[in-house]
Amino acid sequence: MKSIFTILILFFLFTSCIPLRIAPEIDDYRITKGASFKKDLPKRIMFVFEDPKDAGQFYNYVNVKFQLNDENVYDDVPFTIDGEQFFFSFYEVEIPDKSINLFPVLLDVLINEAMGNEQTDPILSDDDAGYSRVGHWYIAIEVYSDSEEDCLQMNSLSREAVLDYLRSVKKEYLSTHNYNEVVFKN
Numbered sequence: 001m002k003s004i005f006t007i008l009i010l011f012f013l014f015t016s017c018i019p020l021r022i023a024p025e026i027d028d029y030r031i032t033k034g035a036s037f038k039k040d041l042p043k044r045i046m047f048v049f050e051d052p053k054d055a056g057q058f059y060n061y062v063n064v065k066f067q068l069n070d071e072n073v074y075d076d077v078p079f080t081i082d083g084e085q086f087f088f089s090f091y092e093v094e095i096p097d098k099s100i101n102l103f104p105v106l107l108d109v110l111i112n113e114a115m116g117n118e119q120t121d122p123i124l125s126d127d128d129a130g131y132s133r134v135g136h137w138y139i140a141i142e143v144y145s146d147s148e149e150d151c152l153q154m155n156s157l158s159r160e161a162v163l164d165y166l167r168s169v170k171k172e173y174l175s176t177h178n179y180n181e182v183v184f185k186n
Contacts (some may be wrong), residue, residue, distance in 0.1 A: 004034075004147060006025045011146045019104055024037075024095065026048065026134075026138070028048040028049070029047055029048060029166075029167070029170060030047075030048045030049070031046070031047060031048075031152060031163075032044060032045070032046060032048060033045055033046070034046040034091075034140055034142065037093075037138075037140065038093050038095060038140075040042040040052050040091075041091060041093065041133055041140055042142060044142045044144075044149075044150045044152070045152035045153050046140045046141060046142050046152065047140070047142075047143070047152060047163070047166045047170075048093075048138050048139070048140045048141075049138065049139055050136065050137070050138055051092065051138055052174070053174075055092060055137065057090075058090065058092060058139050059073055059074070059092070060179055061173045061176070061179045062077055062090065064077070064153075064180060065172075065179065066079070066120075073091060074090060074091075075089045076089065077089070077090075077129050079165065081088075081158070081161045081162065081165055082161065083170050084158070084183075085145060086141045086144070086148065086151060086158070086162065086165075087143070087145065088142060088144075088145055088166075089141070089142050090139055090140065090141045090142075091140045092137065092139060092141070093137070093138045093139075093140050093169065094135045094136065094137055094138075095135070095136050095138065096136070097135075097136070098134045109111045119136055127171040139170075141166060141168070141169075143162050145158070166171070
């Protein structure tokens with residue numbers, strides 16, 4: 001009985017995954033500093049939401065909605081609220097779940113040792129040996145104007161109006177499948 005219990009524990013230990021990073025789950029949207037959400041983003045405050053659509057779909061939506069003809073689609077996209085000009089930039093961001101599967105890592109170590117190969121630390125190496133990844137995509141939007149450097153900061157005068165606008169953009173993007181319909185709504 002004791003040996004069966006030990007075998008079961010070892011089986012579950014070697015077949016289990018240890019999560020190293022879990023992508024955030026966002027129900028509606030999140031207002032956060034870009035660099036704290038993902039290192040590559042600017043340090044400005046951003047409007048972030050999950051993107052369930054295919055890669056590049058938000059680009060297509062912005063390109064068609066604002067009639068940009070594939071020019072400056074990611075940066076300095078102009079929009080107007082109550083006669084005041086604003087600009088936004090957006091980033092399509094992937095944050096993958098990352099976990100380590102103990103069995104492939106131990107198997108790799110044993111094989112390298114048996115063959116006399118040089119050992120590499122699979123946890124610290126850049127290759128994906130022993131890792132399983134599942135990506136989560138997000139859209140991060142920063143907003144600025146000529147008078148305000150960061151319109152989503154808490155002390156910004158235009159924060160609430162800009163948030164209302166971004167909520168409506170998000171809702172329209174997620175509910176629209178044919179982006180040409182958006183041009184006719186404007």
